[in-house]
Amino acid sequence: MAVKPEVKPARPWFASGPTAKRPGWSSQAIPHALLGRGIRDPEVVARFAYGLKLTREVLRPPEDHALVYVPGSDTGAVEAALWGMLGQRPVQVLAYENFGKVWAQDVRDHLKIQPEVLEAPWGGLPDLSRVDPRKDLVFPWNGTTSGVRIPNADFIAADREGLTICDATSAAFAMPLDWAKLDVVTFSFQKALGGEAGIGVAVLSPRAIERLDAHEPPWPVPKVLRLTEGGRFNRALTTGSMINTFSVWTIEDWIDALEWARGAGGLDELIRRTEANAAALDAWVRRTDWVEYLAADPATRSTTSVCLKIVDARVTAMDDDARRALVTRMKALVEEAGAAFDIESHRNAPAGLRIWCGCTVDAADIEALTPWLDWAFETALSE
Ligand SMILES: Cc1ncc(COP(=O)(O)O)c(C=O)c1O
Secondary structure (H helix, E strand, O other), X not given: OOOOOOOOOOOOEOOOOOOOOOOOOOHHHOOOOOOOOOOOOHHHHHHHHHHHXXXXXXXXXXXXXXXXXXXXXXXHHHHHHHHHHOOOOOEEEEEOOHHHHHHHHHHHHHOOOOOEEEEOOOOOOOOHHHOOOOOEEEEEOEEOOOOEEOOOOOOOOOOOOOOEEEEOOOOOOOOOOOHHHOOEEEEEOOOOOOOOOOEEEEEEOHHHHHHHHHOOOOOOOOHHHOOEEOOEEOHHHHHOOXXXXXXXXXXXXXXXXXXXXXXXXXXXXXXXXXXXXXXXHHHHHHHXXXXXXXXXXXXXXXXXXXXXXXXXXXXXOOOHHHHHHHHHHHHHHHHHOOOOEOOEOOOOOOOOEEEEOXXXXXXXXXXXXXXXXXXXXHHHHHO
């Protein structure tokens, strides 16, 4: 009979998106003064510009990279790059989990250019030596749904001709990014810093801006994805101007997250907190014989979206539906107890657990979580 733990995580939020709010977050701390004001009001525009400036300060991209907000969260930012920049040269997509597959589908079925899709089974990475510097490349840095990340950007040529479009939504603010190898970097407020959903950011290298300035896509680009005006990169977007009406609340919440991040010690501290969380979970994985990482190669294991499979023989003998039902029961047990929320793997991924370890989570809560996972596993299996 499994013994129910007594101590619950103080903040039982382990979802991979939206992720836990920052420690100490309160809706009352979000400034309200600009709510209800017009989106083109100079004070509102200045506040949006401040948000971009702070994003730059915390994330530290190179000086000559431009930052723009894009509607539609990370998906909006990725698709603005796909719709606005592709079509000039052949395209490769790394599809090693759900989102790479989504981008491959966008390129193939909607833009109707035949990309070369480099695939890998769940838990693996494609053969990166097949990446061709003459082609545009679309890829996630961290596969949120498989817990696999690229270990570094050495597979990208410094003197490439193609652009690299990197979906870094579950990597930015949590892992170092090799900016020299990345022409477009996208992320959402709702990921590593626990912001609200709905708005994404694209960080554009000079080469990406050059592409927007010179390239006319052969397909229509919807207004919400349009980074150009009059056939050139719309530089007003880098100064707090918006593509359409954005939520002032969401931007204020983003500024709150960034001010917390800066006050906590900036990017290095965000990465340190993330790694400490992943290490706390790793200590449990190592001493627990019923779980193992989905990511086969330790060098590719995510430190944010940690995906685990259940390797107990009684579970591996089950069919997929039964395995999924077991995880659903585990999730219900810990949620009923108020000990942890949203610990299950993505709906398109193999049945298992996914624990977000980003910087807004506290290591003590990861430590408090693991006995609950043991309890839920034993309880669900014995029912
Ligand atoms: C790698 C990756 N790309 C894209 C998305 C979609 O993000 P959003 O819902 O913020 O558009 C997610 C969401 O979890 C993700 O993990």
